[in-house]
Amino acid sequence: MQQNSKGEYQHTKAILGELVRIETVSGTSTNEIIALIANYCDEPSDATIIAPGPNGTQKNIAFRFGPDVAGGIILSGHTDVVPVQDQKWSHPPFDATERQGRIYGRGTCDMKGFLASMIASVPKLAIADLVRPIWLAFTYDEETGCLGAPYLAKEIVKQASGIEAVIVGEPTEMAVVDQHKGAFVEYVTFHGVSAHSSLPWLGLSANEYAIRFGAMLVALNEEFSQEVPVTEGDRMTTLNLAQIGGGTAHNIISDKCRIMWSLRCAPGQDADTIVRRIRTLAKILEAEMRSFAPEASIEFETVFDVPPLVANPTSPALRLGLGMTGQNAGQSVNYGTEAGVYQKAGLPTIICGPGSIEQAHKPDEWIELEQLDACDRFIEKLIAHQCV
Incomplete structure (x- = not known):
């Protein structure tokens, strides 16, 4: 078994x-990338779901291996990566470089390592005597707000028989995660009245009201920070005043200012x-603005x-993940993933994948070879589980 695992690991x-x-x-x-994935998965698979987004050049795709019956497992990962601009890399970001037990390159950790392990399992899936299916799902644009996954989740609910578990392979060092924060991002645009800066009573500064709104967000974030100890950050709701932009010149009262703010809401809130x-x-500020x-x-x-x-302690996905890893309980993380999208669609979902989130999005992103090997073994166990 170890020799076969090692052979598959090299393929990964x-x-x-x-x-x-x-x-x-x-x-x-x-x-x-969809063409590359389909080249490996399309012919050996038993069915395919294609879920395009509104942009015709982007789509999600999922491949079913095994019979169309209840009890299926979905392995899911996103194909997109974050940019490398303004980052100082010592390795080519879009060329996998192996050195001292690691593979460097953009996306190696987040999360093409998991995708590679999924794809490397295809020959085993094709010959396995599966009595319940395993799906390999690939989504787009997770990094910019999980934009693709809702389209695929909707189609899976419509086209797939009862799913036992979705496993999203974000980097957790192969630990089972069953809880994370949500994420909400919004632009708030303030429209004032332009005037010469020497005659401010003839205008209304959008910048001033935007700054007051920003101060309210800072105060609210401070309120949230008092609710739980900082050492328990996974339970803390946080706000971020992400962007402020307004004004054209020093002698013009700004008539437009836009703020971007974000919320990461702790589970249970x-x-x-x-x-x-x-x-x-x-709106309180808007009423004041309109009074002038x-x-x-x-x-x-x-x-x-x-x-x-x-977190759902009775989730079949959690029960499966704990059984595969030997953990006693699921963990919580601060970052968001597509797992919440699948769960919202009614699919039992956990997160478990190779690599550490500490390496994600950074220059010289890397994943340990041992983590790829561990992921291969994890998928082998899932295949065996679906054969009995």
């Missing part, structure tokens, strides 16, 4: 190199309630709204 490494060489920065076409609270604060200038206004634009992954 080679596939990872192919995946890294495709520059799949979020927002770009998925055509090349109601993100919608917090968002409504924040919008109410903005009736034409003044505030606009809200949601950038994305990623649901949290909520």
Whole structure:
């Protein structure tokens, strides 16, 4: 068994190199990487689900191995990576470089290492005597707000028989995670009245009201920070004043200023309630603005709204993951993933994948070869589970 595992591990490494060489920065076409994945998966699989997004150059795809019956397992990973601009790399970012037990390259950890292990399992899936199916799912644009996964989750619910578990392979060092925060991002645009800066009573500064709104967000974030100890950051709701932009010249009262703010809501707290609270604060400012200038206004634009992954101790996905890894309980993480999207669609979901999130999104991103090997063995155990 160890020899076979090692052989598959070498295959995983080679596939990872192919995946890294495709520059799949979020927002770009998925055509090349989907073609590579389909070249490995399409013919041996028993069924395919294609779920395109609104942009014709981007799509999600999933392949079923085994019969169309209840009890299926979905292994899911995103194909996109974050940009490398303004990062100082000592290795070529889009070329997998092996050195001292690690593979360097953009996406090796987050999360093409998991994709490579998925694809490397195809020959085993093709010959396995599966009595329940295993799906390999590939999504687009996770890094910019889990934009692709909702389309695929919707199609899986419609086309697949009862799913026992979705396993999203984000980097957890092969530990089972069953809880993470949600993420909400919004633009708030303040529209004031332009005037000469020497005659401020003839205008209404959008910048000033935007800054006041930003100060409210800072105060609210401080309130959240008092609710739990900082050492328990996974249970802390956090706000980020991400961007502020407004004004054209020193002698012009700004008539437009835009703020981007983000919320990472701890599991168990109601993100919608917090968002409504924040919008109410903005509306109070808008009423004041209009008392001086009736034409003044505030606009809200949601950038994305990623649901949290909520712990469920009775989840069949959690039970499966703990059985495969030998853990006693699921863990919680601070970052968000597509797991919340699948769970919101009604699919039992956990996270378990190779590599450490500490290496993600950084220059010289890397994954340990041992982590790839561990992921290969994990998938082998899942295949065996679906054969009995």
